[in-house]
Amino acid sequence: MSTQNVTEKILRDAKNDVQAIIRKYQEQAQQIKNASAEKYTARRKAIETQAAEMKKTEIMRAIAQKKLTYNKQLVNHKQKLIDTVIEQALTTLHGHKEYEDFLNALIQQSNLQTGELHINNRDWKKHGSSIEKNIKKENRDYTIVKDATLSGGLTIRHETTTHHGSLDLINELLHEELTIAVSKQLL
Numbered sequence: 612m613s614t615q616n617v618t619e620k621i622l623r624d625a626k627n628d629v630q631a632i633i634r635k636y637q638e639q640a641q642q643i644k645n646a647s648a649e650k651y652t653a654r655r656k657a658i659e660t661q662a663a664e665m666k667k668t669e670i671m672r673a674i675a676q677k678k679l680t681y682n683k684q685l686v687n688h689k690q691k692l693i694d695t696v697i698e699q700a701l702t703t704l705h706g707h708k709e710y711e712d713f714l715n716a717l718i719q720q721s722n723l724q725t726g727e728l729h730i731n732n733r734d735w736k737k738h739g740s741s742i743e744k745n746i747k748k749e750n751r752d753y754t755i756v757k758d759a760t761l762s763g764g765l766t767i768r769h770e771t772t773t774h775h776g777s778l779d780l781i782n783e784l785l786h787e788e789l790t791i792a793v794s795k796q797l798l
Contacts, residue, residue, distance in 0.1 A: 693789045700785075701778050705763055711738045715745045717765055717776035724751050726769030729758040729777075734765070 704710055714734065730742070735757055746753055753767070763778035 689793055690790070693786060693793060697782055697785050697789065701763065701782060704778065705733065705737075711741050714738055714742060714765055714776075717774070718742070718745060718751070718767065719749070721767045721774040721776075723767055723769045723772065723774065726753055726767050726772075727756050728753040729756045729761060729766040729768065731759065731761040731763060732757050734763055 704713075707713075714730075718728070728742075728746075730739075735742075735755070739755075758766070761777045761779065762782075764776045764781065766777050767774045
């Protein structure tokens with residue numbers, strides 16, 4: 612064998628070895644690249660999923676806050692409507708044709724023969740003579756107290772007993788009952 616053949620064979624073997632080494636490291640590099648790409652894809656997907664969940668949570672939180680604000684506004688509006696209806700009803704009650712009968716019925720239902728009858732000035736001016744006749748007719752002994760704090764109706768006090776028939780109390784009771792009734796209807 613000639614030197615040239617030997618040299619060529621050594622070079623060829625060296626090239627083959629270099630090619631084998633290059634292929635080996637290229638395969639390893641490709642495996643590392645593929646593994647990194649898989650890790651990258653998995654990590655990216657996890658981050659996107661987490662971001663979507665966070666976005667969904669924030670949207671739900673914002674919706675809940677808006678719904679709470681809306682419900683507060685709705686409740687406030689209902690309360691204003693209820694207050695307006697009760698106020699109008701109580702305002703017109705003074706002029707109702709049976710209001711005087713209502714006042715006399717309150718006196719009768721108290722079953723008190725003596726005490727203080729608290730009534731507002733407007734009701735006393737308009738219905739006082741009828742109330743006095745009714746009190747005398749039933750042999751009751753009341754001291755009449757014109758009470759500016761009452762919006763209407765009357766209150767009878769005797770010692771530790773008080774019979775409330777004021778429109779203020781009726782307002783409170785109506786307010787509670789109407790609030791419950793309206794809430795049930797609008798559910």
